[in-house]
Every structure is written in structure tokens, then in C-alpha cells.
Amino acid sequence: MKSLKKQRRIQVIALTVVALIVSTGLIGYAMRDGIxxxxxxxxxxxxxxxPTEVFRIGGLVEEGSLERGQGETIRFSVTDGGASVAVTFTGVLPDLFEENQGMVGTGRYVNGVFEATEILAKHDETYMPKEVVDALKEQGVYQEPES
Incomplete structure (x- = not known):
């Protein structure tokens, strides 16, 4: 009788461990494109x-680089003070998007150009995403906003 209870308890624990491993694997699989x-x-x-990797890039929109071409395609460069990356975006830019302002874009880097699918801009005169601030500080070009 006692060995039957012990065996049942081991089966329940083993089943719980397997279910936990499977669920963790499924969550990781589902999030692979969302990270x-x-x-x-x-x-x-x-x-x-x-070219297949989707990632986010952030920095300042380089002054003099913003080109509004034919149609909805916009070209500009984003910089962190150490390097610049050419960016293309097809769509409507946020209202607060402008040169020398912080931005974060999501997309792919293909043939030397970042092809953005989404562009986020600062939402007030002092906000800049933490990742952008950290990257600019690392390059030594970040200036604290004046209050």
C-alpha cells in the first residue's frame, strides 16, 4: 500500500516536471519573433x-539627413555620435519626429540600410528612451536636458 502511494507521488511529480518543461518551451517558441x-x-x-534579424536601433536623427522623397518613403540617418546608420521608412512618421531628436526604430539591416517597419519618437521635450540615453552616454555625446 505504501509503495503504491510512493509510486503515484513520483508519477505526479514527474508529470508536473514534464508539463513545466513543455510549457516553458512553448512560451519560448511563441516569443522568438517578439523579442x-x-x-x-x-x-x-x-x-x-x-538581414533576417529584427532588432531595434536608437539614437539621434542626424541633422541634414532627413529626406522626404517621392511617395511615403522617408530616408534619414540615425547617429549615436560615434557612427551613423542610413534608415528608410515607408509610412507616416510620428508628429514629434525631427532632426537632432531621439528616436527608436524597429526593423532589419539589409545591404547597409536599416529598413524600419516602425518609428517611435520622443513624446515631450525632455524624454528620450533609456537605451538611446545609455548609447549616447557611452559615446560621450549625451547632454542632460536643461530644466
Missing amino acids: NFFRSPSQVMEEPPQ
């Missing part, structure tokens, strides 16, 4: 990612 790594322009230039 976007952040890179600064310097990191992109040092180690260009694969």
Missing part, C-alpha cells in the same frame, strides 16, 4: 546583424 534586441548605430556598424 527585439536594441542596438546603437556603433554596434550595428561594428557587427552588422543578419
